[in-house]
Amino acid sequence: MTEKIYTKEEWIKALSGLKSFYNIFVPVRDGDFHTFKALDEKKIPDFNFQNTRLSPKSLVYPQSERIFAYTLDEDTPDANIIKESEKDYSPKAVVGIRPCDAHAFQIVRPNFDNPEYQDPWWIQRYESTTLVGLGCNAPGSTCFCTSVGGGPFSEKGLDALLYDLGDTFLIKALTEKGEAFLENAQGGKEADDAALKAGEDLAAKAANKIEQKISIDKLKDKVQTELFDAPFWDDVAFACINCGTCTYLCPTCWCFDIQDEVLEKQGDRIRNWDSCMFPLFTLHGSGHNPRAKKVQRVRQRFMHKLKYYVDKYNNGVQCSGCGRCVRNCPANIDIREVCELMNRL
Amino acid sequence: MENPYLPYPVRIDKIITETEDRNLKTFRFVFLNPKDEEKFSYTPGQFAELSIAGKGESPIGIASSPTEKGHITFTVNKVGLVTTHLHNMKEGDVMGIRGPLGNWYPWEEMEGKNVVIIGGGFAFTTLRSSIIYMLHPENRSRFKDISVVYGARNPGMLLYKDELAEWEQRDDIHMHITVDGTDDPDWKYNVGFVPTITEQKITSADDAIAIVCGPPIMIKFTQPVLEKVGFSPERIILSLEMRMKCGIGMCGRCNIGDKFVCKDGPVFSLAQLKNMPQEY
Amino acid sequence: MLEYVEKIRKTAGKLFEEDKVDVFIGYKKGSLPMMNQPVLISNADQVDLLHWDSNCGLNLCNYLTKRTDRIGIVANGCNSRNIVTHITENQISRDQLYIVGIPCKGMIDHRAVQRAVKQKEILAIEEQGNTFTVKGKDFEDTFNKNDYLQRNCLVCTHRNPVIFDEMVAPPVEEQIEVDTYKDVKQIEGMDPEKKWNFFTRIIDKCIRCYACRNACPLCYCPTCFVDESNPQWVGKSSDPIDTMTFHILRAYHCAGRCTDCGACERVCPVGIPMRQFTKKLNKDAQELFSWEAGLTLDQRPLLDVFQPDDYNDFIR
Amino acid sequence: MGIEPGRLHFSWISSAEATKYVDVAREVAKEVKALGPAKHFIKKRAEVA
Known part of the structure; x- marks a missing residue:
């Protein structure tokens, strides 16, 4: 696999050149935080960031997307017939995605792509996307990727990985998609042994910098109903205000709602992110709600991530350790502490 | 795709x-x-x-x-x-x-066995499907005795009235139709709640599987009746209702524990449900 | 404000011992710097969890709605005003509450501090009266607290509780010479087109997580208008018009009720200054009706009162 | 918030005041018509992916 080295200026130039092959998304500074935006003349990529406030999941799985369209005009022969909408699956590259966020796509995949059913939109968008990761030289204090199967330079789910060596970027292709990306990238030179060694050292050092460790080893063997009936849920849930911040910022939360919207005779079926924190999520037409109380919804979120997912897919926990929910929960509900409680029960 | x-x-x-x-x-x-x-x-x-x-x-x-x-x-x-x-x-x-969408009643398991069908109110729909299916000439011999207890609030609230009358006439299915109450002097069938009629009519669990569909309160009171007759939890089959959107196990709202009602259900045995979180 | 901690713990302990409350609601130290967590304790053994400093951002009144037990609760100025609002709106009754009043010198704006240290990660914060020190991996900075107050605290004129059963300390001096509505006046000066653009811009990052709504002690409706499905008032997608509808309607539902506690802005994960919506309504309430929400139990809320012979002519 | 002046009206009408209701509604409709189509706050086809 190709390994190249670019000065930082060359790299920005190379990205501009790649625009004729891909829609390039890069981290840019947007007020107080970073966010992924399409690269254009006005956007300056800023690779000097800890992580974006919102996860890049929306690039594969938008918060709102039109899935079908139809006409209600009875004068047309296909009135009321629901039809697929045109979608843009042209190649996309997310450059600078953190390894935890790339790992997250792998965690989410079995939900949208399983032997019984395949979600056409998620899969086609994912497959048309090249993920070029940027290793974390200085992981944050709320990062715990190493506890959940990832790492600051983990290659899981990435097509290529960037190492920030100071004045230069070392980039390694990891898959055929990554190889194609590098083939199209102008400039740079083949990485020498010194650069490769520097990259390795950087990765080793970064892994040691992750101070946060959470234990997930006992979750698998616990009995679902015992964890469900554990005594700590009331305390865990008390402060929760039941907003959707944790679920919307989370790179591994995938729940959605489907809504029909009509404007005159033109109708759209739209899929929107939804959240298990909202009471409406499970409200039956009859008025009955199996998760009517806040504590039930909070428990659902943690049980889903740390137990149901574990049992269902045998693929670890449904968490990539990015720490967004920890940092941004308005009520300071900390998944690290809840996981500890669950693992210890 | x-x-x-x-x-x-x-x-x-x-x-x-x-x-x-x-x-x-x-x-x-x-x-x-x-x-x-x-x-x-x-x-x-x-x-x-x-x-x-x-x-x-x-x-x-x-x-x-x-x-x-x-x-x-x-x-x-x-x-x-x-x-x-x-x-x-x-x-x-x-x-x-x-x-x-979803799974179905355990037809393979039911083959060669007695089948008890217990339904209440408007949850009788997939039970109608099952009865028609079993009574079909190609299928009838695959099952032994078929008994049906079906109840509604009053005669006017029963579904599929013509078919019920027709099944009553047949001798390859035992029908026990009931209503909670009625002031119709010509009412020919039972009066009483479904669990009570079940207790009277279903007296043996030998070599039998029971399918129960109805409002939660009916299920709650029918369950002990069946257990008393000798149905083990593995042989009591229930169909659940949940709020759903996608129907294919992706949108995340209809789970009970790690099972999705839309994809892993809606049909569960009582034995399965006893090992799942009580959240439905 | 750290000096209050001991007093709060002692008071809570005493309330449990004297069987005056079933539960006590306060804050505990959070797992992150500049982040305290609301906590409910139910016996005297837990009082050491209780904490108070300049990072108590969420409004505790959220946790009172429709409770049926006897509750001890800490309350600074704005929280106490929300308790008043809760009582007058029948969400809790006065005799259920034992209010431990806290004279407040304002909360720290964690975003402003983050900006001041150029978004470097803050690992610890220490308060020393009117200053505080933040520490990170390779930096340490001390700031004057008054320069880094939450924007609502900067213009707060009710730092002392308006209702309480006992105080943890003597009242602090109120800020008098503050221009509470400077920003609103600026917006009022814009033409409609500019206003529309201004409000469109401030909400363009909104992800509809409803943290602002849920952090607001006024938003206790069993079903919020945005969740209503029949009829559906607001679309559920991230369409900008639906987002604007949500923000405008949410603000109007707070008219005459908002105490400017700042919880909505504090919790927003993308930093939307949504007080710009509610402040104008507060200003109108004050200028047109001399009304400030939550100051007294003796008056019905502003929008509860209408006189058919109102001398103003904007209502016909 | 940028809603043009004249598009928003307030009135207090008791359930017994049917005539007043009709009058006010007519007048509001007339005034809003005079303003022409609104520029903002109009939902178009959802702007989504």
Whole structure:
């Protein structure tokens, strides 16, 4: 696999050149935080960031997307017939995605792509996307990727990985998609042994910098109903205000709602992110709600991530350790502490 | 790639008002593209999403049997946005059906056994499908005795009245129709709640499997009756209802523990449910 | 404000011992710097969890709605005003509450501090009266607290509780010479087109997580208008018009009720200054009706009162 | 918030004041018509992916 080295200026130039092959998304500074935006003349990529406030999941799985369209005009022969909408699956590259966020796509995949059913939109968008990761030289204090199967330079789910060596970027292709990306990238030179060694050292050092460790080893063997009936849920849930911040910022939360919207005779079926924190999520037409109380919804979120997912897919926990929910929960509900409680029960 | 969210276009072929309160109607649908009927190959116990452009979708148990060709039927209770709109539609209108979805009653397990069917109110739909299926000449010999306890609030609230009368006449099925109460002097059948009638009529669990569908309160009181007769939790089969959207285990709302009611259910044995979180 | 901690713990302990409350609601130290967590304790053994400093951002009144037990609760100025609002709106009754009043010198704006340290990660914060020190991996900075107050605290004129059963300390001096509505006046000066653009811009990052709504003690409706499905008032997608509808309607539902506690802004994960919506309504309430929400139990809320012979002519 | 002046009206009408209701509604409709189509706050086809 190709390994190249670019000065930082060359790299920005190379990205501009790649625009004729891909829609390039890069981290840019947007007020107080970073966010992924399409690269254009006005956007300056800023690779000097800890992580974006919102996860890049929306690039594969938008918060709102039109899935079908139809006409209600009875004068047309296909009135009321629901039809697929045109979608843009042209190649996309997310450059600078953190390894935890790339790992997250792998965690989410079995939900949208399983032997019984395949979600056409998620899969086609994912497959048309090249993920070029940027290793974390200085992981944050709320990062715990190493506890959940990832790492600051983990290659899981990435097509290529960037190492920030100071004045230069070392980039390694990891898959055929990554190889194609590098083939199209102008400039740079083949990485020498010194650069490769520097990259390795950087990765080793970064892994040691992750101070946060959470234990997930006992979750698998616990009995679902015992964890469900554990005594700590009331305390865990008390402060929760039941907003959707944790679920919307989370790179591994995938729940959605489907809504029909009509404007005159033109109708759209739209899929929107939804959240298990909202009471409406499970409200039956009859008025009955199996998760009517806040504590039930909070428990659902943690049980889903740390137990149901574990049992269902045998693929670890449904968490990539990015720490967004920890940092941004308005009520300071900390998944690290809840996981500890669950693992210890 | 097959799109599991895309409904098959169908035309409403026939609408029957089932109950005296007019809140339950049976809709018979015909596929606009005959090929779709082949693709929509189902087994009794499954459900489908009824899909109305501009309104949304509603998951409803399939009331017809795969042995009935040329159409599929659903009996729909008027509760929410979609079902209310459906009740206002007319024969000839075009809409969509997406499915079949979910699992089905354990037909392989039931083969060679006695089958006890217990239903209450408007949850009788997939049980109708099952009865029609079992009584079909090709299938009848696969099952031993078939007993049915079916109850509603009063005679006017029973579904499929003509078929019930017809089944009453047959000698290859034991029917126990009941109502909670009635002031009709000509009422020929039982009066009493479903659990009570079950206790009177279902006296043996030998070599039998029971399928129970009905409102939660009926299930709650029928369960101990069946256990007392000797049905083990493995042989009590229930069909659950949950709020659903996608119907294919992706949207995340209908889970009980790590099981999705839409994909891993809606049919569960009591033994399974006892090992799942009590959240439904 | 750290000096209050001991007093709060002692008071809570005493309330449990004297069986005056069933539960006590306060804050505990959070797992992150500049982040305290609301906590409910139910016996005297837990009082050491209780904490108070300049990072108590969420409004505790959220946790009172429709409770049926006897509750001890800490309350600074704005929280106490929300308690008043809760009582007058029948969400809790006065005799259920034992209010431990806290004279407040304002909360720290964690975003402003983050900006001041150029978004470097803050690992610890220490308060020293009117200053505080933040520490990170390779930096340490001390700031004057008054320069880094939450924007609502900067213009607060009710730092002392308006209702309480006992105080943890003597009242602090109120800020008098503050221009509370400077920003609103600026917006009022814009033409409609500019206003529309201004409000469109401030909400363009909104992800509809409803943290602002849920953090607001006024938003206790069993079903919020955005969740209503029949009829559906607001679309659920991230369409900008639906987002604007949500923000405008949410603000109007707070008219005459908002105490400017700042919880909505504090919790927003993308930093939307949504007080710009509610402040104008507060200003109108004050200028047109001399009304400030939550100051007294003796008056009905502003929008509860209408006189057919109102001398103003904008209502006909 | 940028809603043009004249598009928003307030009135207090008791359930018994049918005539007043009709009058006010007519007048509001007339004034809003005079303003022409609104520029903002109009939902178009959802702007989504």
